[in-house]
Amino acid sequence: AQEPESNTKVPFDNPKAVTLYFGHYSDGLSYFSAKQVALGHIVELPFNKKGISQFRRVKVEKPGYLVLHKVDAPFSIKCNFYNSRSPLPLGQEDRFFDQAIRVTPGQWVFSVFPEFRQDTSAKPARVKVDFVEEFDSAEPNNSPEAATIVSPNTRLELGYIGTNDTDFYRFEVKQPGFITIKDLGPLKKTQHSLVAQMKLYDSKHQAVYEGPTDLARWLAPGLYYVSFFCEASAENFDTVPYGINISFAQDTDKIEPNNTPSQATPVKVPARIAMRFETRGKDYFRLKSDQPGYVVISSPEKLPFPVKLWPINEDGSEQRARFLPCAVRINKQTMIRISQEMPNDFRVDRPTNLDLMFIPGKEDIFEPNDSARDAKPVLIGKDIQALSIPASDRDFYRFRLKAPDVVTMMIAHKGSKCPLVGRLYDKDGREMSKELIYFPLRTKLQAGEYVLEVMQENGLQGLHITPYVLRILAESTAPHENRLSSRYQIKGKKDQRTKKGIELAQKAYLLYLKEKYEEAANLFVEASRLIPTSPAVWNDLGACYFNLNHFDNAKENFKKATVISPSYSLAWRNLGVVARKAGNHAESIEYSKKAASLDPTAKNLGYAGYALLVAGVATKDKAQQEQLLRDSLAYFEKSLQKQRNPEVEKRVKALRQYLE
Numbered sequence: 001a002q003e004p005e006s007n008t009k010v011p012f013d014n015p016k017a018v019t020l021y022f023g024h025y026s027d028g029l030s031y032f033s034a035k036q037v038a039l040g041h042i043v044e045l046p047f048n049k050k051g052i053s054q055f056r057r058v059k060v061e062k063p064g065y066l067v068l069h070k071v072d073a074p075f076s077i078k079c080n081f082y083n084s085r086s087p088l089p090l091g092q093e094d095r096f097f098d099q100a101i102r103v104t105p106g107q108w109v110f111s112v113f114p115e116f117r118q119d120t121s122a123k124p125a126r127v128k129v130d131f132v133e134e135f136d137s138a139e140p141n142n143s144p145e146a147a148t149i150v151s152p153n154t155r156l157e158l159g160y161i162g163t164n165d166t167d168f169y170r171f172e173v174k175q176p177g178f179i180t181i182k183d184l185g186p187l188k189k190t191q192h193s194l195v196a197q198m199k200l201y202d203s204k205h206q207a208v209y210e211g212p213t214d215l216a217r218w219l220a221p222g223l224y225y226v227s228f229f230c231e232a233s234a235e236n237f238d239t240v241p242y243g244i245n246i247s248f249a250q251d252t253d254k255i256e257p258n259n260t261p262s263q264a265t266p267v268k269v270p271a272r273i274a275m276r277f278e279t280r281g282k283d284y285f286r287l288k289s290d291q292p293g294y295v296v297i298s299s300p301e302k303l304p305f306p307v308k309l310w311p312i313n314e315d316g317s318e319q320r321a322r323f324l325p326c327a328v329r330i331n332k333q334t335m336i337r338i339s340q341e342m343p344n345d346f347r348v349d350r351p352t353n354l355d356l357m358f359i360p361g362k363e364d365i366f367e368p369n370d371s372a373r374d375a376k377p378v379l380i381g382k383d384i385q386a387l388s389i390p391a392s393d394r395d396f397y398r399f400r401l402k403a404p405d406v407v408t409m410m411i412a413h414k415g416s417k418c419p420l421v422g423r424l425y426d427k428d429g430r431e432m433s434k435e436l437i438y439f440p441l442r443t444k445l446q447a448g449e450y451v452l453e454v455m456q457e458n459g460l461q462g463l464h465i466t467p468y469v470l471r472i473l474a475e476s477t478a479p480h481e482n483r484l485s486s487r488y489q490i491k492g493k494k495d496q497r498t499k500k501g502i503e504l505a506q507k508a509y510l511l512y513l514k515e516k517y518e519e520a521a522n523l524f525v526e527a528s529r530l531i532p533t534s535p536a537v538w539n540d541l542g543a544c545y546f547n548l549n550h551f552d553n554a555k556e557n558f559k560k561a562t563v564i565s566p567s568y569s570l571a572w573r574n575l576g577v578v579a580r581k582a583g584n585h586a587e588s589i590e591y592s593k594k595a596a597s598l599d600p601t602a603k604n605l606g607y608a609g610y611a612l613l614v615a616g617v618a619t620k621d622k623a624q625q626e627q628l629l630r631d632s633l634a635y636f637e638k639s640l641q642k643q644r645n646p647e648v649e650k651r652v653k654a655l656r657q658y659l660e
Helices: 496-513 517-530 535-547 551-564 569-581 585-598 602-618 622-642 646-659
Strands: 041-047 054-060 064-072 077-083 099-103 106-114 121-133 154-158 166-173 177-186 196-201 207-212 215-219 222-230 242-250 265-268 271-277 283-298 307-312 326-340 347-360 384-386 394-401 405-413 420-426 441-445 448-456 468-474
Touching: 041 054, 041 106, 054 064, 054 121, 064 077, 064 106, 077 099, 077 121, 099 106, 106 121, 154 166, 177 196, 196 215, 207 215, 215 271, 265 271, 326 347, 394 468, 448 468, 496 517, 496 535, 517 535, 535 551, 535 569, 551 569, 569 585, 569 602, 585 602, 602 622, 602 646, 622 646
Parallel strands: 265 283
Antiparallel strands: 041 121, 054 106, 064 099, 064 121, 077 106, 154 242, 166 222, 177 215, 177 242, 196 207, 196 222, 271 347, 283 326, 283 347, 307 326, 384 468, 394 448, 405 441, 405 468, 420 448
């Protein structure tokens, strides 16, 4: 070997690239002078000088794994592995202990060095050199070319030995379907906890998935490769086999591929679709209907993970996501995307049914009213029945006050309860307050035109397919029973005791409207002691008990109200409801008819019609049933003459068809 002087250029007569290796050619301090050590022994490695590495050579006679365990060391140490052909480190460089690498018969070299190269110590580091015989029968399969051929329905046993150990497998898919890959973890007892990763490639070796080893994915027919490897970390090897289960299910649902908007599966609603969720999958559907309305999407079974839905706008942009179950508006056609909330969850073992129910737009006669510009005019004192569609629906209503008045805005529910809030705007669409309205709201307004927005409270999502009822009441024009200022008034001079009772009753009524029935009942009890001659106090106390399912107490208080005021129709109507709840149809009809005769409002007539309808359905006597249903129809028709109501219209139509 020549020894050129410093700063001398050394020419090479070689047109090819040349690699220059520089190292310490002293005993054990370089790759080329590595000391031979035996497998299964502890070696002592001195680091009494700065910047040195200790190299050792081992002889391997069988395929397997070379394993380095740190026994003890005066400071943090790292290691590298080398084969017998090159002094360049294999795989990941500068690895923390403990480490392992897959080896074949022959000479192998490893080096150990301080993490901080200036560290020195008189005490040597001690490292145990172990060998584990090959237990992965598929080896060697560390490249796509050497991939082990397997069936798409199989169970693998493989080893994760170091970050350079990647195992490739090849399988063929002959029919469209879903591949499921499930990590079974270690198949023998171990103290390690490895994080396994995988890649899925198509026949052109293009990766179509990279991530955790739990995967579900739809695949078209073709040849596929899958590789498994250990995530780079301080702990990245184990000496026991790990299990991987691969299974394939044929796509019998015929909705795939639908992973892009252009591939969206057409669905005519109402319908039930059977779909299989994939890891990080996106399923697009183009929903179609004969008329505008709403599509309610839900699952009849409990899903093992949250599922989200995104409505797609005409320009291709996505609206805000919402969780299933939910609903979307459809104008004969709309597109949606459905995906799992947890992108690494999977499920292809069996189809998941999704029900798509259609609600005609005529169920909400005020639509479209999604902006202040499209606000629908409504009359004060009239019930406004509409639908609230989760997450995206906004309903705007326009009303007018001829003179300053105290206005109460409240929401009543039919069926499921919908968490609704609102905003109030002036006639020009300017917000009158930055704060949301929580119903009921009682406020004083000047004469003029106003716009009320109704929507679901932000952050609360639910499925509501039954109408909500909005009531806007003005004190000057509201029926006596609905005026908070006069609801609890009694004749005669008002002393402090009476004023206190009225004040308590008004507070209780507002709590009742907020559905805080127990708190309201406690205040009504106090008010009843101060103004015992107010029928409204006893009636409203009974209403609290009814909503708390204390039906006997409810009935007792409704009766007290009718004793104090025999013409108080609201209490008679409520007695009819309690009787119907108890299955006493004769009393229910009697009380409901009395309420309708005392005050023939649309609501009282409707309650009487419903009492007769329930009794008619319950009776087994055909002649009696027909008479009850005819009487029910008559009351419903009278109710509609007073005020239009979509629910009552449905009942009238159904009764006419049945009686014909």
